[in-house]
Amino acid sequence: MLVEVCQRGGFAGLTRRGSFDTATLPSEQATPADEALRRLLETPAVAAPQPDRFVYELTIHDGAATRDVEVNERDVPAALQPLLAAAIQRGEISG
Amino acid sequence: MTIYRSFNAFWDNAGHMFFGDGDGKILTQTTAGIDVIGHELTHGVTQHEANLVYSGQSGALNESVSDVFGIQVKQRALGQDSHTSNWLIGEDIVGPALLPALRSMKDPGKANKHDDQPADMDGYVDGGDVHTNSGIPNRAFCVVAMTLGGHSWDVAGPMWYATLCDPALVPNASFRQFARLTVKHAQRTYGRSSKEADAFKGGWDAVKVHL
Numbered sequence: 001m002l003v004e005v006c007q008r009g010g011f012a013g014l015t016r017r018g019s020f021d022t023a024t025l026p027s028e029q030a031t032p033a034d035e036a037l038r039r040l041l042e043t044p045a046v047a048a049p050q051p052d053r054f055v056y057e058l059t060i061h062d063g064a065a066t067r068d069v070e071v072n073e074r075d076v077p078a079a080l081q082p083l084l085a086a087a088i089q090r091g092e093i094s095g
Numbered sequence: 096m097t098i099y100r101s102f103n104a105f106w107d108n109a110g111h112m113f114f115g116d117g118d119g120k121i122l123t124q125t126t127a128g129i130d131v132i133g134h135e136l137t138h139g140v141t142q143h144e145a146n147l148v149y150s151g152q153s154g155a156l157n158e159s160v161s162d163v164f165g166i167q168v169k170q171r172a173l174g175q176d177s178h179t180s181n182w183l184i185g186e187d188i189v190g191p192a193l194l195p196a197l198r199s200m201k202d203p204g205k206a207n208k209h210d211d212q213p214a215d216m217d218g219y220v221d222g223g224d225v226h227t228n229s230g231i232p233n234r235a236f237c238v239v240a241m242t243l244g245g246h247s248w249d250v251a252g253p254m255w256y257a258t259l260c261d262p263a264l265v266p267n268a269s270f271r272q273f274a275r276l277t278v279k280h281a282q283r284t285y286g287r288s289s290k291e292a293d294a295f296k297g298g299w300d301a302v303k304v305h306l
Contacts, residue, residue, distance in 0.1 A: 011104045011131065012122060012185070012197050013158075013226025014209060049149045051138040051157065052105035055224075093121075093192065095211045 001037055004059040005087045011052045018091025020083050029079075036077035041067055045075035056084060104131055104188075106138035120190045128187035133168030134161040144260045145268075152269045154225035159232035163255055166200055167248045177240040177247050200237040203230025216270075216303040231302045232270060239277075239298035243291065250291055254280045274299040275306055 002021045008014070022030040022037075037060055049055065054073040059066060076084060102118040104125040112135040117123040125131055138161050141147055147157035162184050170180045183206060185197030193207045203212035212230025213219055220227050236255060240247035257280040258264060264276055278295045285291035299306060 008224045009226065011125065011134070011226075012193065013224055013229075014121070014193075015211075015224070048108070050105055050107050051142075051149060051161070052103065052135070054103065093209050095209060 001034055002061040003037065003083075003087075004061075005084055005091070006057040006059075007054050007084070007088050008057070009053060009055045014093055015095040016088050016091055017094050018087030018089070020087045022083075025083075029083075032079035033083060036079040037062075040069050040071060040077065040080075044069050045071055047072060047075055050074065104135055106135050106142075108138075108142055110139065112136065112139075117188065117190060121192050122188050123190050125188050128169075128185055129172050130162075130165040130169035130184055131188055132165075134165035134184070137161040137164040140164070141259060145264050146266045147264075148267050149225060151225075151267070152228065153267045155228035156232055156268060156270065156273050158225045158229035159236070160255070160259060162198065162200060162229060162233050163236045164252070167252050170247055176245055177237075177251075178244065180247070182237050198226075198230065198233065200230075200233040201241075203234050214302070231304065232273065235274070235298040235302045235304065237298075238301045239294050242294040242297055250281075250285075250294075254284065254295065257284075270304045271306065274304050278306060 002019065004019045005017065007016045022033045025033065041060065049072055056071050056073070056076065058069050058071065060069065102115050102122045104114045106112055114125045115122070117125060141157055141160050147153040149157055165184060166180070166182060182201035183196035183199055186195055189195070189197055189207070193209065196206045198210065198212060199206040203214045204210050211227055213228065214230060214234055216231060219231065236251060240251040243250050254277050258273060258276040261276050261280070264273065278292060281292040281295040296306065
């Protein structure tokens with residue numbers, strides 16, 4: 001799955017964008033990441049936001065389907081945390 | 096207080112402040128800014144006094160109130176009045192990418208090259224992040240404090256605090272509802288046609304929040 005990541009919020013209030021593709025990962029990383037993405041799409045977390053924490057807007061391309069989901073930093077599944085962090089580090093500040 | 100392995104600082108709505116070490120490019124040690132510490136502590140005060148919902152205009156007010164009291168802490172620590180302050184938030188914690196500061200309460204949108212805060216309602220961003228639209232009430236506070244002169248905690252700060260603690264301030268308050276309460280408290284405290292009450296009206300007028 002190709003995932004476009006938009007991180008907003010945080011104390012600095014920056015918008016940062018990046019992406020990652022689970023198809024390029026070794027299967028021991030790709031499989032749990034794909035499962036976590038599907039679970040997020042099925043049951044988005046709805047916890048109340050915490051002030052100044054990051055919010056991630058994910059655009060997930062799975063085959064021909066494209067879907068969006070928003071997730072608060074503390075609700076990011078463990079399998080996705082390093083992938084989101086690396087995507088944002090490689091990406092750009094956009095506002 | 097917990098040291099948080101990230102380049103961020105936040106309040107967790109459960110009585111804890113978190114301060115990250117920064118990445119050295121965007122943010123540096125977030126404990127280095129006394130305004131940042133004041134900002135995070137104020138999120139705790141806002142949670143318990145007003146519980147402003149953290150999205151839309153109430154979310155931007157939640158953010159702004161934290162900057163409003165964060166800047167007062169900084170001005171007090173530096174012995175500055177409303178005219179000697181630079182009204183910058185986060186100048187002690189920004190890395191090279193965000194120099195010279197994160198936000199300007201006097202000139203929202205001009206703190207650094209990525210700053211997208213609007214300075215008045217003409218630039219209000221529908222669906223924008225709470226840290227974006229907070230520039231509008233931030234500037235209203237700055238205009239009120241500069242109009243009155245002296246220290247921002249003499250008159251402007253206490254009226255903002257009275258508004259935050261007012262049971263009439265609803266959790267999903269709009270900018271206009273918050274603004275009207277600041278004027279109400281200024282009129283009750285200083286008189287309906289006092290220069291203080293006029294300063295509050297002028298502050299909101301400057302950012303095009305119509306009372």
